[in-house]
Amino acid sequence: MKMKSMISFAIGIILVATTMVTHAADRKMATAPADFLKMTNPNDMDDLDKKFLKKAKKVYKRKCKKCHGSKGDGKGSAADDMEIQPTAFNKAGYMESRKDGQLFWILKKGSEGSEMEAFGPGTDANLSDEEMWSVLAYIRKEFTK
Numbered sequence: 001m002k003m004k005s006m007i008s009f010a011i012g013i014i015l016v017a018t019t020m021v022t023h024a025a026d027r028k029m030a031t032a033p034a035d036f037l038k039m040t041n042p043n044d045m046d047d048l049d050k051k052f053l054k055k056a057k058k059v060y061k062r063k064c065k066k067c068h069g070s071k072g073d074g075k076g077s078a079a080d081d082m083e084i085q086p087t088a089f090n091k092a093g094y095m096e097s098r099k100d101g102q103l104f105w106i107l108k109k110g111s112e113g114s115e116m117e118a119f120g121p122g123t124d125a126n127l128s129d130e131e132m133w134s135v136l137a138y139i140r141k142e143f144t145k
């Protein structure tokens with residue numbers, strides 16, 4: 001075998017192996033790009049009024065609950081036979097471990113290879129940035145444990 005084809009062969013093996021590992025082990029979600037990671041929720045988390053939360057809860061119930069569950073435990077009615085389980089927001093310490101910009105990025109763009117679709121402008125769900133930040137504020141407020 002020529003050097004060049006040996007190298008491509010080796011790279012091929014490595015790619016196949018890493019794909020197998022990512023599928024087998026605990027799933028690690030992709031990390032948002034830097035410009036997203038530095039974003040913070042524009043809503044004042046210490047001052048979310050009832051009307052705001054009621055509206056955000058409606059969006060959650062309509063668009064998220066069937067997978068993420070009414071308690072945010074990832075056990076929604078559609079979650080049963082999903083290979084990649086919906087995130088449990090209510091796992092102790094979980095929400096604190098996740099940056100606003102990370103959550104926003106996944107919500108806006110979806111999580112490749114999972115049933116978490118993109119909800120941002122121009123998608124089927126077509127949520128505005130404002131609606132996405134609101135529902136994320138609701139999730140933090142309601143499910144952080």
Ligand code: HEC
Binds near residue numbers: 028030059111112114
């Ligand atoms: C059809 C099922 C489904 C629906 C509906 C759904 N999700 Fe998800 N969601 C998932 C799955 C599955 C994951 C895990 C993705 C992964 O592991 O790659 C996820 C992951 C996420 C994450 C990433 C959490 C993190 O730690 O980065 C956020 C945020 C999220 N969902 C928010 C929402 C919101 C808000 C809605 C409603 C507007 C919603 N999801 C609707 C299935 C769903």
